[in-house]
Amino acid sequence: MIEAVGLTKRYGAKTAVYNLSFQVRPGTVTGFLGPNGSGKSTTMRMILGLDKPTQGRVTIGGHPYNELPNAPRQVGALLDAKAVHGGRTARSHLLSLAQLSGIPARRVDEVLGVVGLQEVAKRRSNGFSLGMGQRLGIAAALLGDPQVLLFDEPVNGLDPEGILWVRNLMKSLAAEGRTVFVSSHLMSEMALTAEHLIVIGRGQLLADMSVRDFIAHNSAGFARVRTPDTEPAQREKLSAALTEAGGQVLPEPDGGLRVTGLPLPRISDLAHEADVRLWELSPHQASLEEAYMRMTQGAVDYRSTVDQRAGLQQQPAPGMMPPPAPVPGQDQPGWYAPPPPQGQPQQPPAPGENPYATPQPPAPAPALPVAPPPPASTTATMDKTDETQKDDAR
Numbered sequence: 001m002i003e004a005v006g007l008t009k010r011y012g013a014k015t016a017v018y019n020l021s022f023q024v025r026p027g028t029v030t031g032f033l034g035p036n037g038s039g040k041s042t043t044m045r046m047i048l049g050l051d052k053p054t055q056g057r058v059t060i061g062g063h064p065y066n067e068l069p070n071a072p073r074q075v076g077a078l079l080d081a082k083a084v085h086g087g088r089t090a091r092s093h094l095l096s097l098a099q100l101s102g103i104p105a106r107r108v109d110e111v112l113g114v115v116g117l118q119e120v121a122k123r124r125s126n127g128f129s130l131g132m133g134q135r136l137g138i139a140a141a142l143l144g145d146p147q148v149l150l151f152d153e154p155v156n157g158l159d160p161e162g163i164l165w166v167r168n169l170m171k172s173l174a175a176e177g178r179t180v181f182v183s184s185h186l187m188s189e190m191a192l193t194a195e196h197l198i199v200i201g202r203g204q205l206l207a208d209m210s211v212r213d214f215i216a217h218n219s220a221g222f223a224r225v226r227t228p229d230t231e232p233a234q235r236e237k238l239s240a241a242l243t244e245a246g247g248q249v250l251p252e253p254d255g256g257l258r259v260t261g262l263p264l265p266r267i268s269d270l271a272h273e274a275d276v277r278l279w280e281l282s283p284h285q286a287s288l289e290e291a292y293m294r295m296t297q298g299a300v301d302y303r304s305t306v307d308q309r310a311g312l313q314q315q316p317a318p319g320m321m322p323p324p325a326p327v328p329g330q331d332q333p334g335w336y337a338p339p340p341p342q343g344q345p346q347q348p349p350a351p352g353e354n355p356y357a358t359p360q361p362p363a364p365a366p367a368l369p370v371a372p373p374p375p376a377s378t379t380a381t382m383d384k385t386d387e388t389q390k391d392d393a394r
């Protein structure tokens with residue numbers, strides 16, 4: 001299990017991760033989501049002991065990564081698939097990693113087979129495509145047959161067959177009882193791969209819940225109703241009955257009606273009472289992508305000036321954590337720290353509760369208390385080191 005407690009990382013005046021606490025449990029694929037620059041890679045680097053937290057701690061199986069005995073046998077990671085000596089062949093790259101951790105050479109051939117690179121094992125990796133590089137990075141992560149696996153954007157550059165393969169690989173690793181933590185910007189893929197999600201925005205926790213609950217909390221379900229196309233009067237009659245009963249009714253382009261504010265059985269009863277025949281009455285829920293866009297819309301740092309979402313800004317669903325607002329002075333030295341996300345996200349609808357209710361605007365967010373600035377000496381010293389490390393890595 002991976003456990004982060006109050007994890008914070010500052011680079012000079014920039015707070016990349018703030019007071020992040022979460023657990024990644026074995027046996028399920030946990031997706032790690034957040035807009036560009038929200039702190040996912042920084043968090044993963046701290047988990048792997050590559051960056052030192054400014055505050056807080058993160059452990060794997062109860063120990064910081066750097067204190068794990070023979071860590072490569074316990075934890076495997078794909079952070080940057082390009083971080084490979086391009087002059088080496090795929091096999092010699094893996095062999096050198098294996099030798100450093102006392103892993104037998106036969107395991108190298110095994111993982112080359114697992115990722116489908118056996119045919120090109122003797123080719124230099126600088127001639128590899130993006131997808132082949134990803135496969136090599138995944139092979140390196142699997143080398144020590146570790147119980148804990150971290151993947152930063154593993155499907156980046158893979159073709160549809162490769163994406164399907166990664167999806168099945170992640171699931172089978174989790175099914176074997178391993179801890180699998182995977183970041184991705186591909187929501188449709190995450191919806192199919194992950195069971196649990198940790199979502200961050202501007203370095204702070206926005207959600208820690210199952211994919212199912214995440215979608216339920218961050219999107220308004222609706223019912224779709226269709227009356228016989230040949231009888232427009234029936235549609236009008238039903239629309240009036242539903243509106244009178246407190247529902248919100250919107251016409252859909254195909255002649256159907258989108259209804260919120262009324263549960264499905266009530267819609268059915270109202271149609272029956274109005275003597276209207278139904279061709280369709282179906283429950284609908286947003287996709288993970290819609291729910292994610294809705295939750296993170298206030299936490300996006302980089303947005304095109306022609307962003308189509310500009311016209312789609314909505315009030316968040318009831319109970320969801322409001323996305324962290326830009327913190328005044330955050331980029332200035334000595335900025336005051338915002339509090340951690342307040343309260344718990346909304347629970348799924350209780351039995352008998354109306355899942356199709358119209359979302360209500362959330363209560364106003366509490367005012368931010370002013371916290372003292374971080375001690376300048378610690379931050380400044382470490383930031384310099386980290387900045388240098390990042391430059392070196394480039």
Ligand SMILES: Nc1ncnc2c1ncn2[C@@H]1O[C@H](COP(=O)(O)OP(=O)(O)OP(=O)(O)O)[C@@H](O)[C@H]1O
Pocket residue numbers: 011014015016034035036037038039040041042043386387390
């Ligand atoms: N070594 C560093 N020095 C200074 N700032 C840094 C450093 N590493 C990361 N940052 C900053 O911290 C923030 C979080 O970056 P990070 O790479 O963790 O985000 P991310 O969620 O992984 O983004 P993406 O989805 O684009 O990969 C960014 O504003 C980034 O510029």
